Amino acid sequence: MLYRLKTDFRLSIITLLAISAILGISPFAVMRFAQGNMLAGVVDLTIMLSITAGMVYAWVTGDTARSGFFMAVVACGGAVTVGAVVGEPGLFWLYPCLVTSFFLTEPRYAIFINLTAVVALMVHGVAFSSPVQMWSFAATAVVVSCCSYAFAHHNENQRERLEHLATIDPLTGVKNRRSMDEELAMAIASAARTGISYGLVLLDIDHFKKINDEHGHSVGDDVLTEMVVLIEQNIRKSDQLFRFGGEEFVLLMSGVDQTGLRAVMHNLQHIMHKFLKHPGGKVTASFGVALLKVGESPDDWLARADQALYKAKAGGRDQIVYADELIAPEPAAETA
Numbered sequence: 001m002l003y004r005l006k007t008d009f010r011l012s013i014i015t016l017l018a019i020s021a022i023l024g025i026s027p028f029a030v031m032r033f034a035q036g037n038m039l040a041g042v043v044d045l046t047i048m049l050s051i052t053a054g055m056v057y058a059w060v061t062g063d064t065a066r067s068g069f070f071m072a073v074v075a076c077g078g079a080v081t082v083g084a085v086v087g088e089p090g091l092f093w094l095y096p097c098l099v100t101s102f103f104l105t106e107p108r109y110a111i112f113i114n115l116t117a118v119v120a121l122m123v124h125g126v127a128f129s130s131p132v133q134m135w136s137f138a139a140t141a142v143v144v145s146c147c148s149y150a151f152a153h154h155n156e157n158q159r160e161r162l163e164h165l166a167t168i169d170p171l172t173g174v175k176n177r178r179s180m181d182e183e184l185a186m187a188i189a190s191a192a193r194t195g196i197s198y199g200l201v202l203l204d205i206d207h208f209k210k211i212n213d214e215h216g217h218s219v220g221d222d223v224l225t226e227m228v229v230l231i232e233q234n235i236r237k238s239d240q241l242f243r244f245g246g247e248e249f250v251l252l253m254s255g256v257d258q259t260g261l262r263a264v265m266h267n268l269q270h271i272m273h274k275f276l277k278h279p280g281g282k283v284t285a286s287f288g289v290a291l292l293k294v295g296e297s298p299d300d301w302l303a304r305a306d307q308a309l310y311k312a313k314a315g316g317r318d319q320i321v322y323a324d325e326l327i328a329p330e331p332a333a334e335t336a
């Protein structure tokens with residue numbers, strides 16, 4: 001639960017808004033029922049229940065886009081209704097709602113919701129004691145909305161930049177191991193749901209240490225980036241390449257069978273033989289290949305590809321080994 005709050009910003013805002021709304025509105029709801037103002041009490045109760053329902057929906061379905069939009073509408077709509085029912089004190093409720101709209105839903109929706117709420121209150125007019133107060137309210141509501149938009153926009157940009165830094169390998173530009181873990185889990189879920197087959201290739205450059213030692217680290221870096229460009233030019237858009245660590249990469253392919261996988265691997269090896277070079281000569285790589293098995297975990301899948309890669313290295317390098325070929329044949333039945 002804490003992990004979801006930490007990693008999902010919109011879910012945390014939804015939860016914060018719901019808890020604040022319940023804590024902030026419930027004393028007023030009690031007071032209004034106690035004073036016999038049933039309409040205002042029912043409005044408060046409806047807002048609290050709707051916001052709680054929005055939060056529960058977000059937690060259960062993970063669909064924070066829809067519940068965020070719903071909660072922005074409920075919060076601003078609720079504030080307008082309170083303003084219309086109880087008058088001037090209701091105006092104050094709209095300010096926090098104008099701010100949170102930008103964190104709950106997309107900016108274009110938030111602008112529309114905020115503008116509608118402000119105009120609705122002005123048209124209704126009951127909440128204002130004078131035209132000056134009404135226009136002061138309109139001006140301050142616009143200032144608050146503009147500042148909130150700027151802050152939310154800046155915050156979103158920063159979040160996207162951080163997410164990019166956390167998931168991309170800075171040298172080669174491909175996704176890193178952290179992203180790979182998520183994509184493998186998603187591939188397994190998709191295979192179980194749709195029956196699409198997935199192939200995984202563990203690729204390790206041969207004698208890379210020697211390239212670094214003899215020609216320098218920057219030449220080694222160039223080999224890594226050139227290899228990534230070469231591979232990406234020769235795989236499908238739906239295939240994904242990850243840097244597993246050092247000179248080891250993982251290629252995840254969707255919609256491939258044994259025959260297709262062999263054709264792709266043969267082509268990749270051929271392309272690398274032809275085009276991947278360093279100042280001392282050819283650069284080769286070893287490949288361990290495994291098709292996803294039904295019910296397999298990411299770790300088991302990777303482990304099979306790793307065993308195949310180990311065999312490719314042990315067999316002299318510059319080889320492709322398929323995990324299925326590592327399964328020992330059934331011993332022949334003994335004859336009496």
Ligand SMILES: Nc1nc2c(ncn2[C@@H]2O[C@H](COP(=O)(O)OP(=O)(O)OP(=O)(O)O)[C@@H](O)[C@H]2O)c(=O)[nH]1
Pocket residue numbers: 171204205206207208209210212216217218219220221224245246247313317
């Ligand atoms: N230039 C460069 N070198 C790296 C990078 N990351 C890891 N390395 C180097 O990659 C080398 C990997 O060496 P080893 O694990 O011995 O593998 P190898 O020399 O390729 O040997 P085999 O895999 O057995 O063929 C190490 O020297 C690392 O320092 C990187 O980002 N850039």
